[in-house]
Amino acid sequence: MNNFWIILFHTYTSKLKTKSFLLTTIIMAVLIIGLTNLTNIMEYFNGDEEEKVAVMDETGELYALFETQVNSINEELVVEEFSGSQSEAEADVENGVYEGLLVLNVDEDGLPVATYKSLSVSDYATPGDLQFALQGIKSQMAAAQLQLTPDQLAKLNEPVPFERIALKENAKTQEELSEARGLVYVLLFVIYFAVIMYANMIAMEVATEKSSRVMEILISSVSPIKQMFGKILGIALLSLTQMAFLLGVGYFFVKQNLEKMQGGFFEFLGFQNVPISTVIYAIIFFILGYFLYATLAAFLGSLVSRIEDVNQMITPMTFLVIGGFMIAMFGLNQPDTTFMTISSYIPFFTPMLMFMRVGMLELPVWEPILGIAILVVSIVILAIFGARVYKGGVLMYGKSNSFKDIKKALQLTKDE
Numbered sequence: 001m002n003n004f005w006i007i008l009f010h011t012y013t014s015k016l017k018t019k020s021f022l023l024t025t026i027i028m029a030v031l032i033i034g035l036t037n038l039t040n041i042m043e044y045f046n047g048d049e050e051e052k053v054a055v056m057d058e059t060g061e062l063y064a065l066f067e068t069q070v071n072s073i074n075e076e077l078v079v080e081e082f083s084g085s086q087s088e089a090e091a092d093v094e095n096g097v098y099e100g101l102l103v104l105n106v107d108e109d110g111l112p113v114a115t116y117k118s119l120s121v122s123d124y125a126t127p128g129d130l131q132f133a134l135q136g137i138k139s140q141m142a143a144a145q146l147q148l149t150p151d152q153l154a155k156l157n158e159p160v161p162f163e164r165i166a167l168k169e170n171a172k173t174q175e176e177l178s179e180a181r182g183l184v185y186v187l188l189f190v191i192y193f194a195v196i197m198y199a200n201m202i203a204m205e206v207a208t209e210k211s212s213r214v215m216e217i218l219i220s221s222v223s224p225i226k227q228m229f230g231k232i233l234g235i236a237l238l239s240l241t242q243m244a245f246l247l248g249v250g251y252f253f254v255k256q257n258l259e260k261m262q263g264g265f266f267e268f269l270g271f272q273n274v275p276i277s278t279v280i281y282a283i284i285f286f287i288l289g290y291f292l293y294a295t296l297a298a299f300l301g302s303l304v305s306r307i308e309d310v311n312q313m314i315t316p317m318t319f320l321v322i323g324g325f326m327i328a329m330f331g332l333n334q335p336d337t338t339f340m341t342i343s344s345y346i347p348f349f350t351p352m353l354m355f356m357r358v359g360m361l362e363l364p365v366w367e368p369i370l371g372i373a374i375l376v377v378s379i380v381i382l383a384i385f386g387a388r389v390y391k392g393g394v395l396m397y398g399k400s401n402s403f404k405d406i407k408k409a410l411q412l413t414k415d416e
Helices: 002-016 019-036 038-046 063-073 086-094 125-145 150-157 174-211 214-221 224-256 264-269 276-301 307-331 338-343 350-360 366-393 404-415
Strands: 051-057 077-081 100-106 112-118
Touching: 002 174, 002 224, 019 038, 019 224, 051 063, 051 086, 051 125, 063 077, 063 125, 077 125, 086 100, 086 112, 100 125, 112 125, 125 150, 174 224, 174 276, 174 307, 174 350, 224 276, 224 366, 276 307, 276 350, 276 366, 307 338, 307 350, 338 350, 350 366
Parallel strands: 051 077, 051 100
Antiparallel strands: 100 112
């Protein structure tokens, strides 16, 4: 048993000290810091510069009302009446004096129409604000033509009350779904990237030792099964160390910028009042998903003798992870479909799909428990089969013949 712990901690410490691991951790930490400080970064680069738009009012009546409307929508957007010719205004836009030129006019019904000229049409924010302001003016002018009172106009523009009520017993409300969505969304990405990165690391570790013939020395003192699970647990410990650091960095900077992370995208995700059961299921499905794919990666890595062949060998496993992730992303909008339900019981998709359903739906307890049981059984079967393949695979050298080598590895195990 001592040999097992030696392999486990050797795998952990050797990978922890590598430049690639440290560099990856630093880059990921910088990305997290950047995302959590995105508002501050945008404010820094934008500075105190005001967006100025030149306005040519060919009616002579719309500008004052339009300026008031724009100021009520976006205080940082400045509109300035231009008294010169259109060619002069266009030249100022080209020289960077203005963001764009807005030409106001009226149609045959006396309602406002506009043309916006800028260097490109890739910016949607500024034209969107201008159009929204003009839409307000048009509504007021149309109401005046129809002799509607301000109260009647307000009633006309008032959104339709639209309440959604779930008839299914114990179904989650819209507020509860919003609260769960953020954790589900983030953890789906965590599961996806962790499986891709750490399972690949295990396969590379095994292939590297085989290519350097270190495996021949290890086999004489440590059984292949202990080697396989020592590496799996060693990389698992490494992944927990990295994720604990990254989550700590993310938590610190989210707390620092919490006041600025209100509304919009952050409101859509929503992390408020997440049920503790969802967090527990997230941890369980993450751990089980890791061990499922890690075991698969370990015995696939044992079939190759050259590092160059690793990616080819684990490509089908990568496609399984990508497939589960993509289905889960689509399932966030429709988590209760029959397809999602059936797919969540397929072992290689269960870690992501069952967790997605647990987070977004009010499932009976037996469903996630059945998913957990399926994963545990699958891991045990894969571990037994994988250990046999690993035991023979580590003794195989030469060019890899893809999955035909599995049969050869099993035959070597029987012959021992």
